[in-house]
Amino acid sequence: MIEKIRLADLTSQEAREALNAEAVVLLPMGSLEDQGIHAPMGDYMAADLVAVEIARAARGFGIATFVAPVIPFGVHDNFGFGHGGISISHATLASLVDDMFACLTRHGICKIMVINGHGGNVPAIAEVALRWRQTVGLFVPSMYVWQAAFGVLPNLIGKEKAAQSLGHGGDPLTSVGLHFYPHLLRKDLIRPASSRGQVKCMDVSTISTLRYDGVDIHAPIMAQEVTTTGAFACDPSLSCADTGERLVARLAQIGAGLIRDHVARGLHD
Template structure:
């Protein structure tokens, strides 16, 4: 088996030889948006590197795993207000995923797993994976890295610290960034999330909600209306490379287990 992990690095002859029915392909995807004024906008970099780490660890167990090129642009949501950010419509993201599945399926590459780093991608992933299960028997799991991480942080940091560090612009992504690419972050710009944002006289309670009469009401607001720094509900100063390393190790272990126990043996109906 070739030492190359990324499909983009394979020659066409290597692709013919390596990407057979036993090959597992990881599809990383993320976004290009405000991750806090201290962090690089491209959270897709973390998803791509995480997929690479999963593939390497799976290879060490004798599994034939490759990573596809990352989808760097996330599905549109309230972060479209990010200056310099690039997002794509739900329909476009669905079409991209649909075409990727079709290309791989055409060549008999059916053992797939999505490594996702953006909440705005979830609706498109749900639509496409369900459609392909219904029409072709593919069963493609998706590992939403940061949702899984929120469940792991209390074990790593303790419940009290995790509650303070967890949130947009904080953990898990800031710690993972400090682990993977510390030179791209600006610790000098880290500060706790601003509070007190209001829209139409109502307290902002989330990136798409306000509080009225004690209830959270969904409203059409944008991220910049909730926080001018991109940080919400947390303190990124509590993030660390050590936490990022611990999270990465746990996420990779979960991903490799899923690949080994379910994806590689075949999840097709």
């Protein structure tokens, strides 16, 4: 098996030899937005590096797994309008994903999995994946790494600590960042998230909902209205590199297992 993992590192001859019908290709993507005043804006970097770790683990099972170039821009969401952020429309991301599927399948590469690091991307990924399944039978699963991490972290650090550290600008992103690229984080700026506050005289319950008469109401909330630090409903000071390392190892194990048990076997209808 060729040692190179990233598609961008392959020569055209290596691509012809390695990217056959048995190869698995991972499509990483994320966003460039406010992740907290202490963290680099590009969470796509973490998604890309997690994808590489998943590919390495899958190769441990003897499966030729490669990582496509990361899509760095995510679909607009509550945090997308922060200073310096670059976001794209749902339609633009859907077109990009659609074109990537088309390019890979044109060459007989049909074992594909998305590694997503941004919640705003989920609807576009789902729309394209469903259309490809309905039209040609291609079945492409998507692993939203932060959603997976929310489920994994309580078992790694305990439910009480996880309840305090999990949230935008906190875990899992800050711990993963401290593991992968600690030199890019500003530890001197890490502090607990500010109060949730109110919008239009209603209490903020989540970053996208307001509480009214005992229920959550979805509303077009902008992150700047509810946080002064970019973090929301969490304490990033509880994050650490050790947690990030353990979390990445678990995510790689889950992703590689999915590849081994399902993707590599072929999910084409």
